[in-house]
Amino acid sequence: MDEAKHKYGPGPPQARAALEIIDHYIGQLVAVARAAQPYTIVAVVSDHGFTAVSHEVNLPRAFVDAGLITLDGGGKLVSWEAAPWPAGGSAAIILAHPEDQALVARVAQLLARLKADPALGIEEVIGADELARRGAFPGASFGVFYRLDTTGPAARPLTQVLVGPAQQKGTHGHSPTHPQLHSTFIIAGPGIAADRDLGVIDIRAIAPTIARILGASLPQAEAAPLNLPSR
Numbered sequence: 001m002d003e004a005k006h007k008y009g010p011g012p013p014q015a016r017a018a019l020e021i022i023d024h025y026i027g028q029l030v031a032v033a034r035a036a037q038p039y040t041i042v043a044v045v046s047d048h049g050f051t052a053v054s055h056e057v058n059l060p061r062a063f064v065d066a067g068l069i070t071l072d073g074g075g076k077l078v079s080w081e082a083a084p085w086p087a088g089g090s091a092a093i094i095l096a097h098p099e100d101q102a103l104v105a106r107v108a109q110l111l112a113r114l115k116a117d118p119a120l121g122i123e124e125v126i127g128a129d130e131l132a133r134r135g136a137f138p139g140a141s142f143g144v145f146y147r148l149d150t151t152g153p154a155a156r157p158l159t160q161v162l163v164g165p166a167q168q169k170g171t172h173g174h175s176p177t178h179p180q181l182h183s184t185f186i187i188a189g190p191g192i193a194a195d196r197d198l199g200v201i202d203i204r205a206i207a208p209t210i211a212r213i214l215g216a217s218l219p220q221a222e223a224a225p226l227n228l229p230s231r
Ligand SMILES: [Zn+2]
Pocket: 002, 003, 006, 172
């Protein structure tokens, strides 16, 4: 499904067809499991949602132009002071020397200038403290989050243009504040009420929930187990 949605976007029949195939396989697995162990509990998870994108921002190019990444005549990397690590709808900005306050200020200035250009589709730029608060991109000095219609580079050389049409129809990696990027959690089996909506849950609550069902404990879990509706 991930491949189909990157290629065709989240909406078209091709993506739904992929979901139907997965649904068929899960149906077979559940039937076989329940035949062997009637009390089997089934949990289905996904790691991200999806959004349709129309254009692509080759953020590394802006770092080349600003002199933060140095290339040789053939476009190959020679050295770098700051570089984006693309993650689809967002990018981690990594500094070679994160303690260098002059460099931090220089990169902050570049990112503010890029964010001010609506053509680049940058929704939010956050610093290291806010990244830590959100639990995102450990070790990065900044985080760049794109608008839902914008993605970072799929696979482009550093010398490619800054903005162009997206090479894929859909992607993920945007801020989880967008419901489109939410992932899936479905759980079913004996003792769990059917057809209930758990609402939006913390993804970190899934592992401790499963652990509790298995009678195991996860002392290092960062979230409490869910209170599943019982029947
Ligand atoms: Zn993907």
